[in-house]
Amino acid sequence: MSSQITASQRTSMLGGLLGTPAHGKTSEFFGRYIAYAALVVLIIFFGLVTPSLFLTVGNFATILQNSAVQCVVAIGMTFVILIGSIDLSVGSNMALTATLAAMASTHIGGGAFFLTPFIGAAIGLINALVFVYGRIPSFVVTLGMLSVARGMTLIISDGTPVPIPFSGLFSDIGIPPVPILIVIGLAIVASFVLLKTSFGRYTFAIGGDEDKANVLGLPVKKVKIIVFTLSGALAGLGGGILAAEIGSGSPTMGTGFELTAISAVVIGGTALTGGRGSILGTVVGSLVMSTLANGLIILGISTEVQTVLTGIVLVGAVLLSIQRGKIKVMK
Amino acid sequence: MNTVSSPSDTGSIPLRTPNAKQPFLEIRGLCKRFGSIQALNGIDLNIYPGEVLGLLGDNGAGKSTLIKCISGVHSLSEGTFRCEGKDVVISSPNVARSLGIETVFQDLALIPNLDASANLFIGRELGWFKGLLRVMNQRAMMEDVKKTLEQLDIHIPSLRLDVEGFSGGQRQAIAIARAIRWKAKLVILDEPTAALSVPEQRKVLALTRQLASQGVAVIYITHNILDVIAVTDRLAILHRGQKAAEVATKECSEHDIVSLIMGKSKKAAA
Numbered sequence: 126m127s128s129q130i131t132a133s134q135r136t137s138m139l140g141g142l143l144g145t146p147a148h149g150k151t152s153e154f155f156g157r158y159i160a161y162a163a164l165v166v167l168i169i170f171f172g173l174v175t176p177s178l179f180l181t182v183g184n185f186a187t188i189l190q191n192s193a194v195q196c197v198v199a200i201g202m203t204f205v206i207l208i209g210s211i212d213l214s215v216g217s218n219m220a221l222t223a224t225l226a227a228m229a230s231t232h233i234g235g236g237a238f239f240l241t242p243f244i245g246a247a248i249g250l251i252n253a254l255v256f257v258y259g260r261i262p263s264f265v266v267t268l269g270m271l272s273v274a275r276g277m278t279l280i281i282s283d284g285t286p287v288p289i290p291f292s293g294l295f296s297d298i299g300i301p302p303v304p305i306l307i308v309i310g311l312a313i314v315a316s317f318v319l320l321k322t323s324f325g326r327y328t329f330a331i332g333g334d335e336d337k338a339n340v341l342g343l344p345v346k347k348v349k350i351i352v353f354t355l356s357g358a359l360a361g362l363g364g365g366i367l368a369a370e371i372g373s374g375s376p377t378m379g380t381g382f383e384l385t386a387i388s389a390v391v392i393g394g395t396a397l398t399g400g401r402g403s404i405l406g407t408v409v410g411s412l413v414m415s416t417l418a419n420g421l422i423i424l425g426i427s428t429e430v431q432t433v434l435t436g437i438v439l440v441g442a443v444l445l446s447i448q449r450g451k452i453k454v455m456k
Numbered sequence: 457m458n459t460v461s462s463p464s465d466t467g468s469i470p471l472r473t474p475n476a477k478q479p480f481l482e483i484r485g486l487c488k489r490f491g492s493i494q495a496l497n498g499i500d501l502n503i504y505p506g507e508v509l510g511l512l513g514d515n516g517a518g519k520s521t522l523i524k525c526i527s528g529v530h531s532l533s534e535g536t537f538r539c540e541g542k543d544v545v546i547s548s549p550n551v552a553r554s555l556g557i558e559t560v561f562q563d564l565a566l567i568p569n570l571d572a573s574a575n576l577f578i579g580r581e582l583g584w585f586k587g588l589l590r591v592m593n594q595r596a597m598m599e600d601v602k603k604t605l606e607q608l609d610i611h612i613p614s615l616r617l618d619v620e621g622f623s624g625g626q627r628q629a630i631a632i633a634r635a636i637r638w639k640a641k642l643v644i645l646d647e648p649t650a651a652l653s654v655p656e657q658r659k660v661l662a663l664t665r666q667l668a669s670q671g672v673a674v675i676y677i678t679h680n681i682l683d684v685i686a687v688t689d690r691l692a693i694l695h696r697g698q699k700a701a702e703v704a705t706k707e708c709s710e711h712d713i714v715s716l717i718m719g720k721s722k723k724a725a726a
Binding site: 318321322323324326327329330332333334337338340341342343344347348351400401 | 528529548549550553561563565566567568569570574578579581583587588589590591592594
């Protein structure tokens with residue numbers, strides 16, 4: 126067999142030398158690293174423009190704290206996007222789970238927090254079963270759940286926030302706050318599962334070519350069900366953390382969260398078509414968005430402008446990193 | 457001498473059973489319908505170890521459907537399989553693999569965004585613990601792949617690259633190496649030399665003969681008459697979902713083979 130190396134393979138081997146399991150063309154090279162580059166650029170930029178306020182330990186802690194909830198949800202979203210699907214229900218999931226947990230906390234106290242991943246998982250499981258056995262697009266299933274869960278939240282809460290008596294759970298006591306620890310632990314476990322287990326490999330395989338995955342006898346249905354349940358569980362957990370931070374389960378919380386979660390995943394280098402991506406990338410993508418918001422706030426720039434810039438960063442990241450050769454037709 | 461007769465014979469020829477071996481797989485009365493379309497209509501066929509059976513026929517004759525039935529992708533509408541003397545139902549690709557049936561499909565069924573060792577071991581990863589949470593032993597799999605490829609004299613520039621970056625011939629080699637590594641008893645090759653360069657084609661033919669010489673049963677689908685003559689021992693020709701003829705390759709000229717593919721029967725040989 127020919128052993129000549131093509132140009133794309135050369136680029137990949139360079140990426141491989143940099144310690145990542147690299148693949149394919151130059152744009153993928155960018156895709157992997159665009160989030161890291163963006164983060165470095167942002168830190169340098171804000172560091173130069175407003176060093177006294179930006180470059181402090183306290184401020185970095187604030188950035189991490191602010192990105193924690195989004196990170197948790199985005200990690201779940203990473204798995205979904207890796208298999209080539211989407212979960213639009215995470216924001217509503219957060220609200221419903223948080224409201225139910227808040228109601229439970231009036232009876233069982235702070236322990237209600239630990240119910241949140243399970244409540245969220247139940248919502249995710251419903252998505253999963255309709256998606257896999259109903260065989261309709263995940264976009265449609267989760268769009269429906271977005272409305273259903275949000276509506277149910279409004280019904281059971283009568284439109285008013287449900288206060289939680291356990292917000293003291295997360296008070297900063299000098300060591301990294303609990304949410305940051307949760308994110309770090311979650312990122313490590315999720316990364317391990319994705320890179321080192323059969324389940325993780327099948328996730329990539331289904332995203333890469335689901336047809337062939339079926340022919341090869343991989344447990345595609347099982348993996349899909351687990352992925353959506355996981356996304357729901359982490360959305361629920363994110364809702365629990367957010368509720369603990371603001372002190373109540375609010376029926377409007379999490380609105381639009383799915384879009385920021387998807388943005389974090391995409392900026393982090395995960396392809397929307399599936400099959401390529403990483404947990405670390407998602408975490409960095411989330412940090413990029415938080416750092417951007419943080420720096421703009423310090424500079425006194427309005428939140429509206431922040432929203433515009435975040436959108437530009439998202440589109441810019443995809444422009445640079447998308448592998449057009451792989452997607453013949455852009456929809 | 458045995459005579460293979462089936463309802464679909466259009467000129468049955470006395471068939472020499474190679475060394476009177478037991479067949480690895482016996483197919484009887486296989487029918488497959490897709491809705492109102494009858495893709496296969498009563499196929500009777502024996503597959504013998506150590507023999508390359510060429511499966512020929514024009515487009516739409518049912519070759520792809522037949523091998524998909526054998527490899528568990530399709531269920532049978534009617535008919536039976538007997539594998540190594542035992543009745544079996546090949547209900548899924550995993551069942552086929554557990555019987556020792558490995559298929560190299562025309563599209564190779566390689567996952568494009570995974571590397572060579574991932575593809576070789578896909579669904580059967582080496583590692584610790586069971587099921588989906590199996591922690592993979594990537595180093596062991598990498599070593600295994602290196603050895604397999606070396607034994608087959610296949611050169612891949614880097615085992616860390618995704619297979620979609622490889623040439624057609626390299627990917628074909630990985631797909632065949634997968635079948636060989638799992639000690640298949642029956643390897644099905646679907647148009648393995650289509651879209652390959654000449655040296656790569658020769659390599660595939662050599663690998664095919666190597667498989668047969670090791671006692672593996674091989675089904676080889678092709679349109680390429682030169683491939684047929686170079687590598688097959690026996691031919692089964694399908695025409696419109698039925699077995700039109702079954703002949704030993706040696707007894708056919710190129711002209712005979714073309715006629716059989718087109719649905720005309722061969723002049724019966726004594």
